[in-house]
Amino acid sequence: MAKIIAIANQKGGVGKTTTAINLAASLSVLEHKTLLVDTDPQANATSGLGFDPEKVENSIYECIVDSNIHPATTILKTQLPFLDLLPSHIDLVGAEVEMVNMPNRERVMKTVLDKIQKNYEFIIIDCSPSLGLITINSLTSADSVIIPVQCEFFAMEGLGKLLSTVKIVQQRLNPKLEIEGILLTMYDSRLRLSNQVVEEMQQHFQQLVFDTIIQRNTKLSEAPSFGLPIILFDAGSKGTENYMRLACELLKKNNLEVKDEESEIKEKLSKINLS
Numbered sequence: 001m002a003k004i005i006a007i008a009n010q011k012g013g014v015g016k017t018t019t020a021i022n023l024a025a026s027l028s029v030l031e032h033k034t035l036l037v038d039t040d041p042q043a044n045a046t047s048g049l050g051f052d053p054e055k056v057e058n059s060i061y062e063c064i065v066d067s068n069i070h071p072a073t074t075i076l077k078t079q080l081p082f083l084d085l086l087p088s089h090i091d092l093v094g095a096e097v098e099m100v101n102m103p104n105r106e107r108v109m110k111t112v113l114d115k116i117q118k119n120y121e122f123i124i125i126d127c128s129p130s131l132g133l134i135t136i137n138s139l140t141s142a143d144s145v146i147i148p149v150q151c152e153f154f155a156m157e158g159l160g161k162l163l164s165t166v167k168i169v170q171q172r173l174n175p176k177l178e179i180e181g182i183l184l185t186m187y188d189s190r191l192r193l194s195n196q197v198v199e200e201m202q203q204h205f206q207q208l209v210f211d212t213i214i215q216r217n218t219k220l221s222e223a224p225s226f227g228l229p230i231i232l233f234d235a236g237s238k239g240t241e242n243y244m245r246l247a248c249e250l251l252k253k254n255n256l257e258v259k260d261e262e263s264e265i266k267e268k269l270s271k272i273n274l275s
Contacts, residue, residue, distance in 0.1 A: 002035070002120035003254065004113060005180055006142040011158040012129040014148045015185035017044045018220060019246075020126035022239070023146075025229035026247035028083035032121040032256075035075070037113070038088035039138055040128040046087040049078050050227030059089035063112045064137075065098050071116050079232060084120075096133040106173050109137035131165050139166065140173045144180035149201065151187040151194040151213075156201075180253070183246070185214040212246040214239070 007020040017040065024036040038045040039060055043053035053059075058074040063086070076085045099105045113123060125138045139145060145166060149155050163179075170177050182205055188194045202209050214220075220239035223230045230239040248258045 002117045002123045003144070004117070004123040004125065004142045006125040006127055006135075006138045006145045007148065008127040008135060008139065008145050008162065009147055009149070009158070010129055010131045010135070010162055014150045015183075015214060016129065016148050017048065017126050018224075019146065019148050019183060019185065019214070019243075020045055020124050021048045021224070021229050022220075022231070022243040023246055023250070024122070024124040025080055025083055025231050026243045027122050027124075027250070028080045029231055029244070030247055030251070030258075031082055032251075033082050033119070034122045034124065035084045035086060035116070035120045037086040037123060037125045039092070039109070039134050040088055040126055041090055041092040042128070043088040043090065043092075044224065045126040046085065046089075047227060048224040049083075049085050049229065051076060051085065051087055053087065053089050056087045056089055059087045059092070060109075060112070061089050061092040061095055064092075064095050064108050067111075071112050072119075075116070080229070092134065099133055099137075105133065106136050106140050109134075110141040113141050131162070136165075136169065136173070139169045139177060142174070142177060144178045146180045146183055148183045148185045148214075149197075150185050151191075151197040153193060155197045179208055180250070181210045182208050183210050183212070183214065186216050187213045188216045210246065210249060212242060212249050214242045214246070217242070 007016050009016050020036060024034050027034045036045060046053045058069060062069045063071045063074055071086060074086060076087055078085055099108060102108060127135045127138045184198055184201060215238055217237060217239040219234045219237040220230050223233035226233055230237060251258050
């Protein structure tokens, strides 16, 4: 049965979709069967894996508004053998209006994912940059949430509101929801501000902050325009190394075996390079 992890932050530009794509890809390279669910109407996770959202026949939108559409028929195979995608579409913009009168409207997505959860080890949900009904659905479906926070000025802006939302979801809709961790992104070791943000976040949130920090990397920014996760775009990049380490850290946090992190990463990346 898959562990469902939502990647959420209502603040845009924090590396949320980048994290969703590349964490899912890294878990799949480590041979864990993974599904990436794109719940953002902008469909950046869909295009970031090489699919044109305009040409997608069915998406998460159809699964939400039509209970007769089974999500298994909507899932797309990616270039990575252990990674599948449940795509999004611009139509998802209207889903919240259509869901208003649905019974148990906060649990519609949970009903969708329950149908396919047994087929995967991990389901990663890329949430939209808002705290609307679709994001509430994602948090209600999830076992845990990863919160990306950029190492920049106003880094903690909006974080309190998101944590309050998580607490409300825990109390009213999903008692099992946990914070998997806060992920620091867009780190530049040359900047004093970046180092200050890391220090402040680690002091304030302590064990909630992942040890892995995602560094600023040009290749990470370029990869989505080629419809590739960083691991297929440039297996030797710093971005690939960061997300592989994050995947290993996540596995360890969930008591899943990682034999030898260094050798495991090198072995998997060598296979990517050879292919």
